[in-house]
Amino acid sequence: MNIEQYKVVRKDIPLIPLRGMSVFPYMVIHFDVGREKSINALEESMVGDSLIFLCSQKDAMVDEPELEDFYHIGTVAKIKQMLKLPGGSIRVLVEGLNRGKIVEVNKEEPYLEVEIEELIYESEEVERDKKIEASMRLVLRDFEEYIALSNRVSPDLILTVSEIEDPGRMADVIASYIYLKEEENQKILEAFNFYERLEILHGILQKEVEILKIEEQINERVKKQITKVQKEYYLREQMKAIQSELGEEDEVMEEIEEYKRKIKKIKMPKEVKEKALKEVERLNKLSPHSAEIGVIRTYLDWIVELPWDKETKDKVNLKKSREILNNDHYGLYDVKERILEYIAIRKLTKNMKGPILCLVGPPGVGKTSIAKSIAKSLNRNFVRMSLGGMRDEAEIRGHRRTYVGALPGRIISSIKKAGSKNPVFLFDEIDKLNSDFRGDPASALLEVLDPEQNSTFTDHFLEAPFDLSKVFFITTANTTATIPRPLLDRMEVIRISGYTEEEKLQIGLNHLLPKQLEEHGLTEENLKLSEEAIKDTINHYTREAGVRELERNIANICRKAAKRIVEEDVETVRVNVGNLDKYLGGVKYRYETVGKDNEIGVATGLAWTTVGGDTLSIEVNSMKGTGKLQLTGQLGDVMKESAMAGISYIRSISEDLKVEEKFYKEMDIHIHVPEGAIPKDGPSAGITMATAVISSLTNKPINKDVAMTGEITLRGRVLPVGGIKEKVLAAHRAGIKKIILPWENKKDLEEIPSKVRRKIEFVFVKKMDEVLEHALVKKGDENENN
Structure with a gap:
């Protein structure tokens, strides 16, 4: 086959130089990327068509490779998956597509971009003469012998390879499964003619088979000798048997039995229980020194500690709930009525799915504290999760156990922290979610906040469904404009407007002042703050829809009052309109008129x-x-x-x-x-x-x-x-x-x-x-x- 049988396509593409490895067409492989230029190239590729050009470095020790430091023939690959690792590096999964040749380097900052000639094979069927047929058989026989001698490749692979009709593709697939030096890989990669490629591969395989035969002879001699490690293993097994006869079970067996008892005792879904018991059996079979033991233990600890069957009993008392809501919050009639409606329905039916409320309003109007009052009025546990600035989907769904340091997402972690399967769950700042190449948290939340789906919410770490249908979800936001429409569609929006002067006055007198007195170690006898002084504080020292600034000003008065009590040894400090400026300074805002004249x-x-x-x-x-x-x-x-x-x-x-x-x-x-x-x-x-x-x-x-x-x-x-x-x-x-x-x-x-x-x-x-x-x-x- 000549080079003319390829379609040559010129294109500009980001480049990543590989250290100590090569990627062939049809090959699927993952590797870690840590250099800044390479990370920038990955991100640029993901913005476009996810294509990247991979070529090998001549010297793996060079950190900042230039044009002469890497081979000019490599592979055009498609990025399949990316995962950010601790330390700033990225693990990327790619699939090799076609060979390519660098024509020119377009730019070197902030990443390497090159113009390449991509060689795309156009022919659907290859005419195989006797010479080609003989070459393919030789290479296939060599590969069979290589597999028989090597324990690195599965024997089943020979069936897959033997079914490949295209000689060039067969050579590439075999080359991707054998362990060769970088120079040998590059030789195969640079052979555009498939007959030449098969010939090179035949010579390499012959050499590798000879080396493997010598290795096997050495191994046979070593196996005849009993090493120190083997002796220790046999002794440990004998010790286990002796301890079992004496009734002294070792720690691992005790731990396994404890897991079994806990799993059987907890009322969890049948499929979850079966999966957990299967993991226990795996733990029993593994060697005590296996690295996987820690992963399985972590998994089982999460399974047995989650509240599968723990549920707080709702206090369905409308009068008591109304009293709690009124004591904790002044005004907010619509919000309170919606909560009381939900409590009333709970009294009539036991199977109502948890609602998803979205409290929308300016900062400082009490959205978070309303959620706490709802939990208190229902006698439910309360858990809060802030979504502000969240970018990674794994924070919602968790990491798969195949990743190092994998843990469940924050949903499951918060449920465990709550200690019951029906808490009041607050998603704070839902309007400030973000997304990037690590995923879209808003899309992951769709399953969590959909009453029709969340009964089988599956975390990637647990790999088992957890029922969230009984959770009372509440979300807060400053505006609905930045909440994704599909997510907003699953929520019932309740708007909380700003407070009037009278409402602020009542909140200041009945809620904020007692709270700040307690926090500053004062009593009502120590500080006498007049109603008119609070009004003046509202009108001339705050300019807000909520009461956060008002609370800060009251705290300021309390601090200065505490200082006077200690410093001047007085029992009571009186603050009124006449001396308010001594505690809060000069008037900040004036609201009497907007302008003096027309x-x-x-x-x-x-x-x-x-x-x-x-x-x-x-x-x-x-x-x-x-x-x-x-x-x-x-x-x-x-x-x-x-x-x-x-x-x-x-x-x-x-x-x-x-x-x-x-x-x-x-x-x-x-x-x-x-x-x-x-x-x-x-x-x-x-x-x-x-x-x-x-x-x-x-x-x-x-x-x-x-x-x-x-x-x-x-x-x-x-x-x-x-x-x-x-x-x-x-x-x-x-x-x-x-x-x-x-x-x-x-x-x-x-x-x-x-x-x-x-x-x-x-x-x-x-x-x-x-x-x-x-x-x-x-x-x-x-x-x-x-």
């Missing part, structure tokens, strides 16, 4: 973020120019598009607004959203930006007490937006007296606490002209408002 081109918008609602000041300047529109303030694409839609709307009604018809050509408009370098995006500011631009162009001031939210269309329609409750609470904190909302958001007003609703005037609009009617200050009202 201003032209300055509108107050409302925005929703992952930490709750916030006010958004939008400033616009218009000046003579060439019609440029400038947007600043870290605006996202959605806000930029809203601004452009607003400008188009203004152009369409310029006559009604009494604005210069060609303002878009003769004036520059600059829209700026302050708040430093904080990225801002979303449709909430559409009408706010349009109002600010119209105010600037018409020279009419905007009412400082008005805030607004909503999206604008090209025709001036006002579209609904989300996060109304959070936005209204933010406006209330900022002292806003009137809020303009889209008409379709009228239904969302039910979520707003009645105390807040009474203090704010709500205006619902359908068109942009209605927004301007309420936002812009009329000439007669201007002096009155100022």
